[in-house]
Amino acid sequence: MMFISVLAFLAITYFIVLLVKHPHIRRMAIRRLWQNKTASFWTISGASIAIAMIASSMLLLHSVSTSVDKVVEERLGPIIGDFPADLQPSLQGGGFSHHDVQDITSKTSWTMADTWLPIVGLEGTLFSMDEEEGEVVNSLSSTFIFGFSKSEAQKLDRISVDLLPEKIADNEIVLSKTAADQLEVEPGANLYYFDGVKNIKLKVAAVVPEAGLTGYRGYRNAQATAIVHIDSARAWSVTAKDAYTNLLIGTSQPKKEDRSSLYIDAGAWEMVYVHALLENTLSGSTKLLPVFTIASLTALATAFALIFNVFKMIAVERKQEFGILRAIGMTRNDVKFLIRMEGFFYACMASIIGTSLGTGLAYLLLYKLNEVLENLMMLEEGIAVGYRFLPDVGILFGSFSLGVLIIGLSVFFLSMPIGSISIVEALKPHGQKHSHKKKTKVLPMIGLFLFMLTIWLFVFTRLSGFKQFLNDSNAILPLVVFGVAFVLVVLLICSVVFLLGPFVQGLLLLCRAFPKVYSALQMAFRYPLIQRVRTGLIITMFAFVMFLTSFSAIFSETMNGFFGKFDARIATGGYDLIANYPDRYTTEELRSLLEIAGENSEYVDTIVAVPGFDMPEFYNMRVHGVEQDFVKETAIPLVDFDSTFPNEQAVWEAVISNSESIIISDLALKYSIEDYELGDRYPIMVTDPHHLDSEPVLVEKTIIGIANVEDESHSYAAVRGVWTSMDSLVDMSENQVKLDTTLLIKVPNGINVNNAKVALEETLATHNLAGLENPKERFEAGTTFLRSFFTIFEGFNAMAIVIGLAGLMIVMLRVVKERRQTIGVLRSIGVSSENIYASIWTEGLFLGVTGTLIGLFAGSYSGILMIEAFMGSDGVEQELLAIQFPYLKLIIYFVGACLLSAVVSSVAARQAMKVSPVEATKYVS
Numbered sequence: 001m002m003f004i005s006v007l008a009f010l011a012i013t014y015f016i017v018l019l020v021k022h023p024h025i026r027r028m029a030i031r032r033l034w035q036n037k038t039a040s041f042w043t044i045s046g047a048s049i050a051i052a053m054i055a056s057s058m059l060l061l062h063s064v065s066t067s068v069d070k071v072v073e074e075r076l077g078p079i080i081g082d083f084p085a086d087l088q089p090s091l092q093g094g095g096f097s098h099h100d101v102q103d104i105t106s107k108t109s110w111t112m113a114d115t116w117l118p119i120v121g122l123e124g125t126l127f128s129m130d131e132e133e134g135e136v137v138n139s140l141s142s143t144f145i146f147g148f149s150k151s152e153a154q155k156l157d158r159i160s161v162d163l164l165p166e167k168i169a170d171n172e173i174v175l176s177k178t179a180a181d182q183l184e185v186e187p188g189a190n191l192y193y194f195d196g197v198k199n200i201k202l203k204v205a206a207v208v209p210e211a212g213l214t215g216y217r218g219y220r221n222a223q224a225t226a227i228v229h230i231d232s233a234r235a236w237s238v239t240a241k242d243a244y245t246n247l248l249i250g251t252s253q254p255k256k257e258d259r260s261s262l263y264i265d266a267g268a269w270e271m272v273y274v275h276a277l278l279e280n281t282l283s284g285s286t287k288l289l290p291v292f293t294i295a296s297l298t299a300l301a302t303a304f305a306l307i308f309n310v311f312k313m314i315a316v317e318r319k320q321e322f323g324i325l326r327a328i329g330m331t332r333n334d335v336k337f338l339i340r341m342e343g344f345f346y347a348c349m350a351s352i353i354g355t356s357l358g359t360g361l362a363y364l365l366l367y368k369l370n371e372v373l374e375n376l377m378m379l380e381e382g383i384a385v386g387y388r389f390l391p392d393v394g395i396l397f398g399s400f401s402l403g404v405l406i407i408g409l410s411v412f413f414l415s416m417p418i419g420s421i422s423i424v425e426a427l428k429p430h431g432q433k434h435s436h437k438k439k440t441k442v443l444p445m446i447g448l449f450l451f452m453l454t455i456w457l458f459v460f461t462r463l464s465g466f467k468q469f470l471n472d473s474n475a476i477l478p479l480v481v482f483g484v485a486f487v488l489v490v491l492l493i494c495s496v497v498f499l500l501g502p503f504v505q506g507l508l509l510l511c512r513a514f515p516k517v518y519s520a521l522q523m524a525f526r527y528p529l530i531q532r533v534r535t536g537l538i539i540t541m542f543a544f545v546m547f548l549t550s551f552s553a554i555f556s557e558t559m560n561g562f563f564g565k566f567d568a569r570i571a572t573g574g575y576d577l578i579a580n581y582p583d584r585y586t587t588e589e590l591r592s593l594l595e596i597a598g599e600n601s602e603y604v605d606t607i608v609a610v611p612g613f614d615m616p617e618f619y620n621m622r623v624h625g626v627e628q629d630f631v632k633e634t635a636i637p638l639v640d641f642d643s644t645f646p647n648e649q650a651v652w653e654a655v656i657s658n659s660e661s662i663i664i665s666d667l668a669l670k671y672s673i674e675d676y677e678l679g680d681r682y683p684i685m686v687t688d689p690h691h692l693d694s695e696p697v698l699v700e701k702t703i704i705g706i707a708n709v710e711d712e713s714h715s716y717a718a719v720r721g722v723w724t725s726m727d728s729l730v731d732m733s734e735n736q737v738k739l740d741t742t743l744l745i746k747v748p749n750g751i752n753v754n755n756a757k758v759a760l761e762e763t764l765a766t767h768n769l770a771g772l773e774n775p776k777e778r779f780e781a782g783t784t785f786l787r788s789f790f791t792i793f794e795g796f797n798a799m800a801i802v803i804g805l806a807g808l809m810i811v812m813l814r815v816v817k818e819r820r821q822t823i824g825v826l827r828s829i830g831v832s833s834e835n836i837y838a839s840i841w842t843e844g845l846f847l848g849v850t851g852t853l854i855g856l857f858a859g860s861y862s863g864i865l866m867i868e869a870f871m872g873s874d875g876v877e878q879e880l881l882a883i884q885f886p887y888l889k890l891i892i893y894f895v896g897a898c899l900l901s902a903v904v905s906s907v908a909a910r911q912a913m914k915v916s917p918v919e920a921t922k923y924v925s
Contacts, residue, residue: 005394008401011408015344018337025334029341039810040346043310046806047350047407048357050302053796055358055399060365063390064373068282071385072275077157077212078250080113080264080275082219085245087270095120095243104247107266113251115156117213118244120233121146123222125765126173126191126202128183138183139765144222145173145193146246147230153213156250160212165205168229172205176214179224180207194768195236202228216248219272221281282385302544305537307407311343311414312534313814319421326423336415343411351403355396363389368792443532447498454491457484461865470865485551485862489543492854497536500529516835523826523839524846527815535847538811542851542897543858545801549794549893550859551866556790557886558867568753568776573719574635575606575744576753577760577772584611584739587629593767600763603756606633606746610718611729613737616687616696621668621721623684625729625739631656633746636719639666641705642678651705652723659728663705665720678703684722686736699732716775718742745772753777801897805904812844812908820915828917837909844905845898852897856890 019026033040083104085095096104101118108116127139147168153161164174173191175183185191187206192199208214210225217225239245249264249271264271322335370387460466461484470480504525511518528535572578587609594600594607612624626634631652641651641663655661662682669676676682682703687696701724709720724732733739747756753774761771816823823836864883 002398004405005398005401008405008408011405015340015408018341018344022334022337022341025337026341029338029345032338032342033345039310039813042806042810042813043307043346044350044353045802046810047307047346047403048354049802049806051351051354051399051403052357052361054297054402055355055396056361056365056796058395058399059359059362059389059391062392062395063362063366064387066390067385067387068279071282072278073212074210075215075217075278076275077160077215078115078252079156079212079216079248080251080273081249081271082274083247083249083266083269083271084219087272089270090268095239095245096247097243101244101247104249104266104269107269108249108264113249113264115250115252117148117152117156117248117250119146119148119246119248120230120237120239120243121218121245122233122237123218123220124193124236125768126179126183126193126226127765128185128189128191131190136762136766138185139762140179140182140224141761141765141769141771142223143179143226144216144218144220144224145226145228145233145236146216146218147228147233149230156248157213160208160214163206163208163211163214164227168205168227169203170229170232171202172229173202174206174208174214174227175204176210176225177207178210178215179226180204182224193236194766199766200236218246219274219277221278298544298548302541304406304410305540305544307343307346307410308414309534309537309541310810310814311339311411313811313818319418322418323423323425332420335418339415339418340408340411343407343415347404347407347411350407351400354403355400358399359391359396362391365792365796369789443498444502447495447500447502450491450498451495454488454495457488457491458861467868470868481862481866484865485547485858488861489540489547489854489858492858493536493539493543493851496539496850496854497532500525500532500535504529516838519831520835520838520842523831523835524842527819528843528847534811538808538847539851539854541808542848542901543855546852546855546893546897547859547862548855549801550856550890551863552790552794553886553889553893554860554863554883555867556794557884557889558863568774568779569635569746571716571719571775571779572744574633574746575608575718576747576776577743577745577757577774578716578718579743579764579769579772581741581743581769582738583741585609585741585743587627590741590743593769594760594763600760603747603751603759604745605748606744608633608744610742610744611726611739612721612742613686613729613733613739614717615668615685615721617685618668618671618721620717621665622717622742623686623722623724623729623732624718624742625726626652626655626723627726628656637708638663638705639708640678645704648705654704655723656725659725659731660702661704661724662701663707663723664703665707665709665722667709668721669706676703678706682722684724684732686732697732697736701728718744743772801900805900808844808848808901809904809907812840812905813911815843816840816908816911816915819912823912823915824917827915833913836915837913840909840912841902841905844908845902848901848905849898852894852901856894860885860890 083096085091088096091100096118101116105116122145123142124145125139125141126143126145128137129135130137150161150164165172168174173193175185180186183191185204187204189204191202191204193202194200214227215225217223233239234241234243237245264273325335326332366387366389373387374385504521507525508518508521511521568576587607590609591607594604608630610624610626610630612622615621615623631649634652638648638651641648645651645654651663655663662684664676664682672682680703681700683698683700685696686699701722707719707723729739745756745760747753754777757772757774764771826836827833867883
């Protein structure tokens, strides 16, 4: 953008010099713009919309990215990595000793990391209580509570440590502002922490802003931060004296890029790159935003076609005028300067208006997306991100510069041939050179070749090899699809332009029996055949505009159809609430903790604990250990099972009783390296995903049933993977992998799921367990974002229709001026004004409709390509998506575009009707 700004500055300087040195040419340029107010208005409007779109998309991306960077800075500050003791194979669950800390420090001291801080931390639940009633008032689960040496912490992050009290007592706690806000407490208030045996009373010593160390939430990304005395943290985490649970590593490198790209080699010690992981997590909120930039660049290309068309027509229309000016003493350079000054005025006005509109549009876009983006990040990742509109002078000037540069350069190069022609050539009537143009068969042959090439490209993109290429190109997926679509649009436009001759001949042949229609069509297609470049550019404007609109329409319709039929119980195998805990729990333990027999009995119909571990060879699949409680209540259907069993329930019962039997999901079979069927021995890989260097163990079990993964289940591992008996799970995991637990709760019919969730979470909080997830709530947050996003994107693209209409309006109005002598001659030999009207109206309508059809086809097809690739990129969801084609919406777009094209063309056609036969005798005006 800096390079573009520099070029634009040089261009503006050049034009200012011209304005000062040639005041007479400046006055002529301003007078000419004023005389052509209508054309000037539409030209500036079209270019302004394009510049507004590019400015708004850049400001939107900047605002969201800056908001994300602010969150990363608040959470981590100089922290780039975390060495957790529980991920170190050599420690076997123990903490870091001083010797371990020194060893890691020495091994990483040669890197760009330059500060280290050993801490003692744990995740727990804080809650406030009504001490008289003994009831929980507010709770905050999954809080990262940690302690450290203040003198050591000063070396890592002096700024945040200076926010802390001078000393934190054993019974005191310092809360981050986020934690204090959620607990609704202030300094001096009392809080409680449950250590597994009793509630520990704590006094809030201070509330501090999240800034680096005071905002660090651990490598598991807890919900909030709290700081206590290091001895208290050791006692609660059951850590040995002088031992540490984590070693934080930081850098004084000021650049964000340096922090996220640092490589730390600590030998056998395992480090979590918390800075890079947080950035990647938060980048999920920005991954769709570049489509606005792609749409804006397409609109800018359309505006370029508009400007090029306008000044190309000015050159033809005013050629005789320039010849007369040359004849009375104006130099070649003066003629060039005149055209360039007109273009400069267009560029400045369009860029100023477009940049101003773009700022307002970016604010409106972020205002519309802000709430759904925040809710999505909170529910999906548990991260509160405040997206704020942040205008940037550099981006605003860059957008202004881009507009000035594109318009200025197009006019600059178009002015070269205008000033170079001789006076004699300039004084010739502009239509004269076409009168003896020979027909050729070369153009239809080229058109036929391009059309065959278009068909080949279409067929090629339907091949499985190309689809696999798209699936493997996650990072550049949008660029590849838009590149294919761009080539498809260009090939279709070129095919139409080159095959226009045979098409017109065939159309005229069909209309020979209707003389008035025949003559009107003959006049309507004469100039599109002669001026093929202009014809192609006008079609291009409409094609690109409708391409964007139809692309977003099909994407939006498909997503709405896919996300509109969610059922939480199908997604989770028959349950309403779900939670994941890092330790192993039994159903009875969780039932007891949740007081199912007491105050929470009305909120729970069924509760099941399913221990298990992740399958490292698959995405989002697990090995589940099941018992009678699960088998009795499961709603997971089987698509096939061993014929020796009478029904599905018997198959599930057999898994419990026979440790050699398993049920496996159909997706696990589909994406296994080898083919497996009922009765085959299936190898289950048992390895710790945190210790990839450990030797995996393969345990073979017999497949007796195949479970079906429903459409709604694509995000939940609870219904994907392998089910085996609890005894078998424990045997497989022993000394290999740590078991965790999935908690599944079914709420009684008629009870509000969110009310049940709140009540149960309060009880869980008192036992230091994280909250529950409502799949329906999470799903609706994600779908609301996607629906809102694509609805806004669709409206954003619809703005570009103004560019196409402006282009058609300007071209058709200038066509009338350009052909005034030809129209005068036709009127003088008896052609009726109605025939003139019909020819001009038909020409404009044909160009608009043709471009609309090409854009609708290319946009719809590229939308299908994008959906297929986007949903199939992880190799799982592709089968779960049915493309919804928005027939009604596309018909409305097509009819609307045709009507608007007809209206715009009729304005120019009415101007043509007013041309007098006297115009045939005029030389130039």
